[in-house]
Amino acid sequence: MAKKVLIVDDSRTVRQQLGIVLTEAGYEVVEASDGLDGAEKIATSNDLAMVICDVNMPRMNGIEMLTFLKQDPRHANLLVLMLTTEGQPALIARAKAAGARGWIVKPFKPDLLLGTVRKLVGAA
Amino acid sequence: MEASEIDAIREIVIEASRHVFPSCGIAVGEACDPPENGAEDAKQLVAFMGFAGPILRGTLALVAPIELMRSSYPLPLSDNARWEFDVFDWSGEVANRLLANIKNGLAARGVEIEASTPRVMLAEHLHVTRSVKGTVCSSCFASGASWVKIWFDAMAPDNQQVLREPQGPSATPPEGDVLLF
Numbered sequence: 001m002a003k004k005v006l007i008v009d010d011s012r013t014v015r016q017q018l019g020i021v022l023t024e025a026g027y028e029v030v031e032a033s034d035g036l037d038g039a040e041k042i043a044t045s046n047d048l049a050m051v052i053c054d055v056n057m058p059r060m061n062g063i064e065m066l067t068f069l070k071q072d073p074r075h076a077n078l079l080v081l082m083l084t085t086e087g088q089p090a091l092i093a094r095a096k097a098a099g100a101r102g103w104i105v106k107p108f109k110p111d112l113l114l115g116t117v118r119k120l121v122g123a124a
Numbered sequence: 125m126e127a128s129e130i131d132a133i134r135e136i137v138i139e140a141s142r143h144v145f146p147s148c149g150i151a152v153g154e155a156c157d158p159p160e161n162g163a164e165d166a167k168q169l170v171a172f173m174g175f176a177g178p179i180l181r182g183t184l185a186l187v188a189p190i191e192l193m194r195s196s197y198p199l200p201l202s203d204n205a206r207w208e209f210d211v212f213d214w215s216g217e218v219a220n221r222l223l224a225n226i227k228n229g230l231a232a233r234g235v236e237i238e239a240s241t242p243r244v245m246l247a248e249h250l251h252v253t254r255s256v257k258g259t260v261c262s263s264c265f266a267s268g269a270s271w272v273k274i275w276f277d278a279m280a281p282d283n284q285q286v287l288r289e290p291q292g293p294s295a296t297p298p299e300g301d302v303l304l305f
Binding site for chain 2: 010011012013014016017020056057058081085086087088089092096100101102103104105106107108109112113116
């Protein structure tokens, strides 16, 4: 069974761009349109290999979502990569402290992103 | 704000525009002032974002013909009427990246801002009034036979110095690079 990656971004275009890269590499992709949607999808999934998450989103931002899900011991080891236009060191430090595994400033480079996903969760 | 600070912020906005638009598939020429009430394309997209910080607050507005934004869309478009929603979404993302670049430029001068999420609207025969107090940058970039306009409005408290001297190279990670913790 293909490894499953959750993409959390309020931009449908970005979700599709990421989704194409990951599905062409054999991963299964699930989408969420903001942090609240992402939190709900994580709560109802027990087979996610990784989450790729934007920061600035309506209803619940990416760091809020990360903080919320890491309170649950079931998700302590869930890998979360932040993919965002933000790049301020203080915000990156907050994400790291909240349990993020990495940070990418948009736009992403498909080969680099895919290499990172493979490195962290293995091939699809 | 002092005139020199307005000029410096305008340069940050123009530099960000020159970087972001081509990376989003929108080739741009030199910046110029927008035409006052010239012949406008019938359908235009307007993407708005607000921002606020301890010193500076304002808005960014990006205006472009819908056909220009459609041609820059990075994926195959839907065949049905859905394509307009896709282009709306993309336009918001372009505005998002533009304001993020401006934010980084301001941060290098000691100015912190937080941005809203983008809102995109479709306008027909849009006319914009003259610049008002607070308009730091009102620029139009040629893009092939088309154009894209930027309005950056920013207000700061009276008699307050806004910008610090540049603090050195940007602390923002390069776009696309993966920073693993």
